[in-house]
Amino acid sequence: MTIQTVGILSPGDMGGAIASVLNQNGLRTVSALGDRSERTKQLAIAAKVENVGTLEKLVIESDIILSVLVPSAATQIAKQVAVAIQKVGKNILYVDANAISPERVKAIQPIIEEAGGEFVDASIIGPPPRQPNSTRIYASGEKAELFAKLRDYGLDIRVIGSEIGQASGLKMCYAALTKGLTAISTELLIAAHRLNLDAELWQEISTSQKELLEYLNRQIPTMLPKAHRWVGEMEEIADTFGAVGLTERTFEGAADVYRFVKETSLGKETPEGRDTSRTLADIIAILSQDNISSST
Amino acid sequence: MTIQTVGILSPGDMGGAIASVLNQNGLRTVSALGDRSERTKQLAIAAKVENVGTLEKLVIESDIILSVLVPSAATQIAKQVAVAIQKVGKNILYVDANAISPERVKAIQPIIEEAGGEFVDASIIGPPPRQPNSTRIYASGEKAELFAKLRDYGLDIRVIGSEIGQASGLKMCYAALTKGLTAISTELLIAAHRLNLDAELWQEISTSQKELLEYLNRQIPTMLPKAHRWVGEMEEIADTFGAVGLTERTFEGAADVYRFVKETSLGKETPEGRDTSRTLADIIAILSQDNISSST
Numbered sequence: 001m002t003i004q005t006v007g008i009l010s011p012g013d014m015g016g017a018i019a020s021v022l023n024q025n026g027l028r029t030v031s032a033l034g035d036r037s038e039r040t041k042q043l044a045i046a047a048k049v050e051n052v053g054t055l056e057k058l059v060i061e062s063d064i065i066l067s068v069l070v071p072s073a074a075t076q077i078a079k080q081v082a083v084a085i086q087k088v089g090k091n092i093l094y095v096d097a098n099a100i101s102p103e104r105v106k107a108i109q110p111i112i113e114e115a116g117g118e119f120v121d122a123s124i125i126g127p128p129p130r131q132p133n134s135t136r137i138y139a140s141g142e143k144a145e146l147f148a149k150l151r152d153y154g155l156d157i158r159v160i161g162s163e164i165g166q167a168s169g170l171k172m173c174y175a176a177l178t179k180g181l182t183a184i185s186t187e188l189l190i191a192a193h194r195l196n197l198d199a200e201l202w203q204e205i206s207t208s209q210k211e212l213l214e215y216l217n218r219q220i221p222t223m224l225p226k227a228h229r230w231v232g233e234m235e236e237i238a239d240t241f242g243a244v245g246l247t248e249r250t251f252e253g254a255a256d257v258y259r260f261v262k263e264t265s266l267g268k269e270t271p272e273g274r275d276t277s278r279t280l281a282d283i284i285a286i287l288s289q290d291n292i293s294s295s296t
Numbered sequence: 297m298t299i300q301t302v303g304i305l306s307p308g309d310m311g312g313a314i315a316s317v318l319n320q321n322g323l324r325t326v327s328a329l330g331d332r333s334e335r336t337k338q339l340a341i342a343a344k345v346e347n348v349g350t351l352e353k354l355v356i357e358s359d360i361i362l363s364v365l366v367p368s369a370a371t372q373i374a375k376q377v378a379v380a381i382q383k384v385g386k387n388i389l390y391v392d393a394n395a396i397s398p399e400r401v402k403a404i405q406p407i408i409e410e411a412g413g414e415f416v417d418a419s420i421i422g423p424p425p426r427q428p429n430s431t432r433i434y435a436s437g438e439k440a441e442l443f444a445k446l447r448d449y450g451l452d453i454r455v456i457g458s459e460i461g462q463a464s465g466l467k468m469c470y471a472a473l474t475k476g477l478t479a480i481s482t483e484l485l486i487a488a489h490r491l492n493l494d495a496e497l498w499q500e501i502s503t504s505q506k507e508l509l510e511y512l513n514r515q516i517p518t519m520l521p522k523a524h525r526w527v528g529e530m531e532e533i534a535d536t537f538g539a540v541g542l543t544e545r546t547f548e549g550a551a552d553v554y555r556f557v558k559e560t561s562l563g564k565e566t567p568e569g570r571d572t573s574r575t576l577a578d579i580i581a582i583l584s585q586d587n588i589s590s591s592t
Contacts, residue, residue: 250549
């Protein structure tokens with residue numbers, strides 16, 4: 001397989017940044033933006049992703065299709081692409097890079113393969129790859145080495161095994177650490193604010209948990225515009241942990257926290273549009289007051 | 297009020313260490329160990345806490361009574377002490393230093409006051425105070441300054457307000473950070489082990505989340521023998537957060553994780569008896585295999 005064109009579903013914050021890397025390294029990137037949001041279309045233009053219109057056209061034009069969406073959309077888009085693959089009759093490589101549970105990616109595999117495509121499980125750890133060495137893409141499955149050819153075009157792809165589910169499982173465990181910590185921290189800081197104990201808690205944490213406070217100062221502000229995407233990701237983590245005999249409630253709770261945040265004024269900003277001058281204390285005060293009755 | 301004798305309920309790991317500090321600074325400490333475990337009696341002897349036998353005797357002998365127990369026992373012991381206060385007819389100062397929700401400590405206050413005692417809310421942040429400057433005791437309530445006289449006898453007591461519930465609320469928010477992070481981390485590391493993805497996860501975390509990994513290396517091994525106590529503490533945090541309109545599921549989940557750990561062979565060791573040579577990877581492997589079907 002010679003790779004010339006990569007189809008991106010969809011070129012949002014993460015997908016767009018990946019497309020930019022591929023473009024800068026000489027590949028053509030395409031997408032099917034028929035009914036996508038104006039913001040996604042703008043990000044695609046910025047990332048120099050060509051809009052070919054329909055999924056059928058995308059299958060015809062692409063050598064690889066990369067699915068990078070909100071977790072809740074992963075299965076549905078795979079079904080739509082499967083229909084296109086069947087119509088076009090092309091043995092295309094489909095890479096699911098969504099933050100979904102191993103069980104769910106294993107259920108997507110036959111949808112693509114029965115339509116005549118080839119399937120790879122992938123997961124992305126790190127921010128959108130705008131800085132070198134910031135972002136790792138893990139891959140697993142029999143065909144993972146085919147996808148790993150994109151290493152030649154600027155992506156840091158690491159094949160970790162031949163089974164579908166491994167790359168997704170790794171992402172779930174990793175995201176549980178970083179996004180789980182961010183979720184419980186956001187919750188407890190809001191609780192302290194509502195209990196009128198902010199000053200005392202900040203004082204205590206800034207001496208005895210200095211490293212964690214620095215972590216929160218970095219993570220919580222950038223989480224806000226992404227909270228709406230993380231709801232589904234926390235639910236996928238809950239499913240992943242439930243499937244190996246562990247409690248689902250921790251990450252159902254984390255999903256509740258991000259559901260809370262996405263309903264606030266801060267949760268409705270975009271990553272590009274957010275006010276970066278706010279302190280963590282400002283943010284917690286706004287979250288505490290914005291959303292008085294949305295707990296589940 | 298001149299303080300000569302402090303009653304400790306009960307002189308376990310934390311209560312015993314506090315008693316030792318007071319003893320070393322010239323106070324007498326007493327307890328009522330009628331039906332307590334052999335381990336508690338041994339710890340009391342080691343801490344030079346005199347066993348006066350009954351709660352009535354404890355009320356007679358003490359100037360202050362300090363309650364430091366598992367959260368689930370806090371209300372019941374307060375009721376028993378209230379009966380003793382009433383019988384003895386002494387206006388004693390009762391300090392509830394348990395890890396319980398503001399609502400629960402507010403419900404304990406009238407139990408003591410209606411029996412004729414005075415009440416202070418306190419909470420302990422940090423390890424048992426065996427090293428200087430390691431442990432802070434927060435206090436709140438109208439009578440908090442009376443309790444704060446124990447500063448003269450080696451305790452770092454900080455009065456943060458005049459309302460019952462403030463000291464406990466601070467503890468709940470703080471413990472949510474440290475014990476919440478430890479809970480989700482334990483869960484995700486067990487999940488990675490069961491998914492056979494340990495090596496990949498350790499590798500990823502040891503480069504991209506170095507600080508968090510160091511934190512976990514310190515926290516998870518020492519948590520194991522305390523997990524049985526932390527179940528109730530996580531439930532108190534869930535109640536605290538629910539009372540201010542936030543999700544209870546995160547910390548109900550954290551309680552599930554500690555319930556899981558306490559049922560393993562490692563959860564049944566004592567802080568004194570645990571094998572300190574195990575690596576974090578060893579610990580996670582044992583936890584993963586010990587407790588296959590205890591999730592809720």
